[in-house]
Amino acid sequence: MPFREHRKLFPITAKKIYLNHASISPLSSRVTDILEWHINERMFGMIDVYPESDKIRDKARALMADLLNTSAEEIAFTSNTSDGLNLLANGIDWREGDEIILTDYEFPANIYPFLNQERKGVKIVYVPNRDGEIHIEDILERINSNTRLLSISFVEFGNGFKNDLKTIGQICKEHNIIFSVDGIQGLGAIPLDVKDCQIDFLSNGGHKWLMGPMGVGIIYINKNLFNKLNPAYAGWLSVNNAWDFYDYKLDFLPDAGRFEYGTANYMGIAGFSASLGLLLEIGIENIRDHLLNIGGLLVEGLTSAGMIFCGSANKKHWSGIFSFSGDKIEELHSSLVEKDIVCALRAGKMRFAPHFYNTKEEIEEVIQQVKIFYQNA
Numbered sequence: 001m002p003f004r005e006h007r008k009l010f011p012i013t014a015k016k017i018y019l020n021h022a023s024i025s026p027l028s029s030r031v032t033d034i035l036e037w038h039i040n041e042r043m044f045g046m047i048d049v050y051p052e053s054d055k056i057r058d059k060a061r062a063l064m065a066d067l068l069n070t071s072a073e074e075i076a077f078t079s080n081t082s083d084g085l086n087l088l089a090n091g092i093d094w095r096e097g098d099e100i101i102l103t104d105y106e107f108p109a110n111i112y113p114f115l116n117q118e119r120k121g122v123k124i125v126y127v128p129n130r131d132g133e134i135h136i137e138d139i140l141e142r143i144n145s146n147t148r149l150l151s152i153s154f155v156e157f158g159n160g161f162k163n164d165l166k167t168i169g170q171i172c173k174e175h176n177i178i179f180s181v182d183g184i185q186g187l188g189a190i191p192l193d194v195k196d197c198q199i200d201f202l203s204n205g206g207h208k209w210l211m212g213p214m215g216v217g218i219i220y221i222n223k224n225l226f227n228k229l230n231p232a233y234a235g236w237l238s239v240n241n242a243w244d245f246y247d248y249k250l251d252f253l254p255d256a257g258r259f260e261y262g263t264a265n266y267m268g269i270a271g272f273s274a275s276l277g278l279l280l281e282i283g284i285e286n287i288r289d290h291l292l293n294i295g296g297l298l299v300e301g302l303t304s305a306g307m308i309f310c311g312s313a314n315k316k317h318w319s320g321i322f323s324f325s326g327d328k329i330e331e332l333h334s335s336l337v338e339k340d341i342v343c344a345l346r347a348g349k350m351r352f353a354p355h356f357y358n359t360k361e362e363i364e365e366v367i368q369q370v371k372i373f374y375q376n377a
């Protein structure tokens with residue numbers, strides 16, 4: 001077990017085999033320590049935690065920039081993935097007839113902000129999935145001179161299909177299309193270099209693979225987009241001289257900070273800074289290698305138990321999510337829950353989503369329990 005010491009930071013491991021990080025992560029004690037610090041300071045300590053919290057936010061911003069291989073000026077904090085995608089969708093000066101490419105395999109968070117633009121005369125064009133896979137040629141076929149934006153998940157929530165963001169980014173660049181990514185099912189589990197993939201905009205909530213509190217997220221916004229995207233919201237903190245209260249000049253901050261328009265969720269961001277620190281300490285490449293390794297064991301073990309793997313046959317599209325179909329899936333799910341094995345049922349499929357602290361032994365236990373269930377079924 002490569003991360004034995006870090007596993008101790010997750011008390012849930014004493015009680016459950018937790019394999020549901022694609023829904024929500026358990027908090028580590030690193031996160032809860034800083035949350036407690038914040039609560040105590042607000043109750044009995046400095047009370048006005050603005051200055052300290054700003055320092056922590058700067059640290060979290062730098063960590064996030066590191067994780068994405070970008071600079072802090074291109075990162076802003078949001079409330080969740082949906083918040084960020086709405087900032088994008090509502091910030092573009094849409095023209096009648098503009099087209100947005102989405103896929104028909106997305107979580108609705110990456111659909112509705114764009115559907116909401118139809119009233120401005122924008123057309124949504126869906127790329128159909130082929131048995132849970134998104135094919136590049138199907139994207140290419142839907143691009144025309146009206147295509148203005150493409151938005152896709154880093155990793156598809158249903159079956160863990162990891163999209164080829166580098167190729168899609170290249171295509172978007174060649175066709176002058178704004179490239180937007182919903183990162184939430186991949187970031188924290190799989191490395192992502194936003195520059196290498198030529199991503200213009202990325203939105204990501206923090207409570208899944210990034211292991212932070214709920215209600216905190218980030219956007220990455222390429223600086224080339226700063227002046228093309230109208231801030232959908234303007235607030236007292238969006239501008240240069242924010243603390244000069246009666247100087248009503250709407251001169252937006254020169255960086256992504258212009259999207260942080262009011263008092264932040266500082267407590268959440270503090271927790272987020274601790275979880276980001278932990279993930280970077282371990283290394284995202286190491287996390288990815290571990291997940292592919294134990295995921296491979298799961299695929300081998302559960303297919304030999306009679307289940308059908310719903311991910312790609314091509315491992316280059318694998319992520320931290322491993323989904324399976326099989327007989328009596330709801331009963332199987334209930335029987336695993338009874339054994340304190342936590343996984344999710346999504347659209348009739350069993351979704352396992354381990355993280356770096358899960359062990360090979362835990363995976364073997366899951367396989368064993370599935371085999372016992374089918375032997376007795």
Ligand SMILES: Cc1ncc(COP(=O)(O)O)c(C=O)c1O
Binds near residue numbers: 083110206
């Ligand atoms: C792909 C994807 N995007 C977004 C979300 C969540 O969006 P938000 O962070 O706005 O709650 C989920 C899951 O809850 C998801 O699977």
